[in-house]
Amino acid sequence: MDLLAYESAKKIWRQITKESTVPELEFELEVHKKLLNIFQVGDYYYYIFNCLEAQIEYVHENVTSVLGYRPEDFTVANVLARMHPEDLPWFLNFENAVTEFFTQLPPDKILKYKVRYDYRLRKADGEYLRILQQVVTIQADGAGGVLRTLGVHTDISHLKPEGKPVLSFIGLDGEPSYIDVNVKSIFTSEKGILSKREKEILSLLIEGNHSSQIGEKLYISQHTVNTHRKNMLAKTGAASTSELVAKAVREGWL
Known part of the structure; x- marks a missing residue:
């Protein structure tokens, strides 16, 4: 990168x-x-x-x-x-x-x-x-x-x-200023490297669901959910699920 x-x-x-x-x-x-x-x-x-x-x-x-x-x-x-x-x-x-x-x-x-x-x-x-x-x-x-x-x-x-x-x-020298300028999102952050399934799981984590609940809602095993969670931590550099959720909310990954 x-x-x-x-x-x-x-x-x-x-x-x-x-x-x-x-x-x-x-x-x-x-x-x-x-x-x-x-x-x-x-x-x-x-x-x-x-x-x-x-x-x-x-x-x-x-x-x-x-x-x-x-x-x-x-x-x-x-x-x-x-x-x-x-x-x-x-x-x-x-x-x-x-x-x-x-x-x-x-x-x-x-x-x-x-x-x-x-x-x-x-x-x-x-x-x-x-x-x-x-x-x-x-x-x-x-x-x-x-x-x-x-x-x-x-x-x-x-x-x-x-x-x-x-x-x-x-x-400067009397020219107008432009504060907090909106910019084009040509280059994307971590949200661009999360798969569709990972985003689904992340969304459910933000809602407060546990792995077993997420598995039931997405019709996948709890083990699969946990694997996706570990992969998301590795991709985003988050040290914990709570940090992952906080980053996702703060940075608008979804």
Whole structure:
């Protein structure tokens, strides 16, 4: 899934560049650090992303204190691999929406929007943090292709311990903002990997039925029901049936 997600993300990011070429990084990083005054920062680190190459070209050493990883290990592939599996489809759908938004903007508006959304990342010690990702374009071509962006990752776990990720486009210099944007569900979550029978069993579990009751209602053995339940736990990464049910209700898998 991580490799497929990376390839999908690269295709999305290539679109936002409008197939342009990216010149060498000739600007002074210190100048663009001033852009950080538009971000609300707590425990944070920042980075520069090359959209066409789908590569992180620079990341601040604070990434070690926040996530526990060395700067050289903070690559796109590693970020996707350490993203919470429930949030990975949100991330891809958000990036697709971001590309659609920016490709429709006039070239003179490209630098006037900040993209903001959240997701969970796994630290080196295995704990998940909820990261607020805020990104602005710092380099674009004359046709409006986004070439490089400056991003800030802030730990907001204490502010948002749970809930679905939210995407917003924040207008700068008087431009309008778009909060909690609805996005197309091109990439699906765990609900897409559950079979029809598993969804039937999950629905009955949510209603409070036990395995024996589910077996009677679906005309299958209790052993078969239990096998499906174990498979659903393995597929979704849930540690227990109660966690599986809670995730299904919270994320809208049915």
